[in-house]
Amino acid sequence: MNDQWKYDLRDSLEAVEDLVRRVGLSPDEAERVRDVIARYPMRITPHVLKTIRYKDDPIWLQVVPTTEEMDISDDMQDDPLNEEGDMVVPHLVHRYPDRVLLFVTNQCPIYCRFCTRKRFVGSPGGTITPEAIDAVAEYIRSHAEIRDIIFSGGDPLLLVDPLLERILSTLRSIPHLEIIRIGSRVPGTLPSRITPELCAMLKKYHPLYMNLHFNHPNEITVEVAEACGRLADVGIPLGSQTVLLKGVNDDPDTMKQLMQKLLRIRVKPYYLYQADLVTGTQQFRTPVETGLNILRALHGHTSGMAIPRYVIDAPGGGGKITVVPPEFVLEMNSREVILKNYEDQVYRYPQVQQAPSGQGSYAPCGGAAPTEDSGRPIPVQRLPR
Ligand SMILES: *Cc1c(COP(=O)(O)O)cnc(C)c1O
Numbered sequence: 001m002n003d004q005w006k007y008d009l010r011d012s013l014e015a016v017e018d019l020v021r022r023v024g025l026s027p028d029e030a031e032r033v034r035d036v037i038a039r040y041p042m043r044i045t046p047h048v049l050k051t052i053r054y055k056d057d058p059i060w061l062q063v064v065p066t067t068e069e070m071d072i073s074d075d076m077q078d079d080p081l082n083e084e085g086d087m088v089v090p091h092l093v094h095r096y097p098d099r100v101l102l103f104v105t106n107q108c109p110i111y112c113r114f115c116t117r118k119r120f121v122g123s124p125g126g127t128i129t130p131e132a133i134d135a136v137a138e139y140i141r142s143h144a145e146i147r148d149i150i151f152s153g154g155d156p157l158l159l160v161d162p163l164l165e166r167i168l169s170t171l172r173s174i175p176h177l178e179i180i181r182i183g184s185r186v187p188g189t190l191p192s193r194i195t196p197e198l199c200a201m202l203k204k205y206h207p208l209y210m211n212l213h214f215n216h217p218n219e220i221t222v223e224v225a226e227a228c229g230r231l232a233d234v235g236i237p238l239g240s241q242t243v244l245l246k247g248v249n250d251d252p253d254t255m256k257q258l259m260q261k262l263l264r265i266r267v268k269p270y271y272l273y274q275a276d277l278v279t280g281t282q283q284f285r286t287p288v289e290t291g292l293n294i295l296r297a298l299h300g301h302t303s304g305m306a307i308p309r310y311v312i313d314a315p316g317g318g319g320k321i322t323v324v325p326p327e328f329v330l331e332m333n334s335r336e337v338i339l340k341n342y343e344d345q346v347y348r349y350p351q352v353q354q355a356p357s358g359q360g361s362y363a364p365c366g367g368a369a370p371t372e373d374s375g376r377p378i379p380v381q382r383l384p385r
């Protein structure tokens, strides 16, 4: 039954009529999103459908289209991260010094209504061709500084095993490419895809990492836990990526539950993303303060293992920038650092005495290097609470 995932995919909801027959929308409600689906495809796997508990619940909101997706706003763009601008050969984005992002397909198990790549997911003909794979490999071969590649899309695990293996083996033949990563929402939405055959194939290409997309604790079902277990059992380190979404996970309790549940299925929280400024996703936006409050509720109150890095992917292609509550570091100068802990108590950490010659002087992370004028405070940005 290892082709079960193909039947599950075929059995997914994609049409307006499916919303009436299987989700329970009235014909009028369903008719209103006909244009939305024509522009931004819908897909809901049988597994995800099963996890919807009521109308507008945190799973429903992620997958059922709304007319708000047609709203336009000056702040929002089709490609806010300027990925097309950093595309060096078709399918390959090279933005950071030592790693690249590869769009292997534009097909996904579900089409998340808030997707950053709404501009291209779900349309026909978006899967990488053998010729394009060769062009990508050629580019990487001639750039020795690239030591890390992330397969993304779309969802790489929707490729059939032979095509996925073809890409993996082609790239594995490049000696300086140290690690391969796969970003996927498949284990959490189409767990039947994680077959023993797929796992046995993947394990030949280590070091291989996976970052899985999860946004709500209800996504972690028994089937999903088992699928993640199969991946972890073949030695693939699993991380998670979560998008902060209004109405889905924008409160500390939900987020804490999600992160702790992920650790129980051997998925280590990696990134929490502030929502990108993507046309048609305005309704999911939260203030940055919401994310900071979630971090305040996690830090110290639960294990550091359960805390993802909260990042804003800078509009225009500036890349991911980590954001932390500013009051964690109240002040920093060459004599001391003033810190606040999770119980709001303030602590002083004395700096190491600087050697006069600059020998042994060391810039701490964040670039806030000790200055010559010893004792002068280095300004720390504050936000009103
Ligand atoms: C997120 C991203 C990466 C990977 O970033 P890491 O911080 O290494 O996970 C690489 N390239 C692009 C274009 C990205 O958006």
Ligand code: SF4
Pocket: 107, 108, 109, 110, 111, 112, 114, 115, 116, 117, 118, 121, 153, 154, 155, 185, 213
């Ligand atoms: S699975 Fe990922 S790429 Fe696909 S629609 Fe969802 S967020 Fe976008």
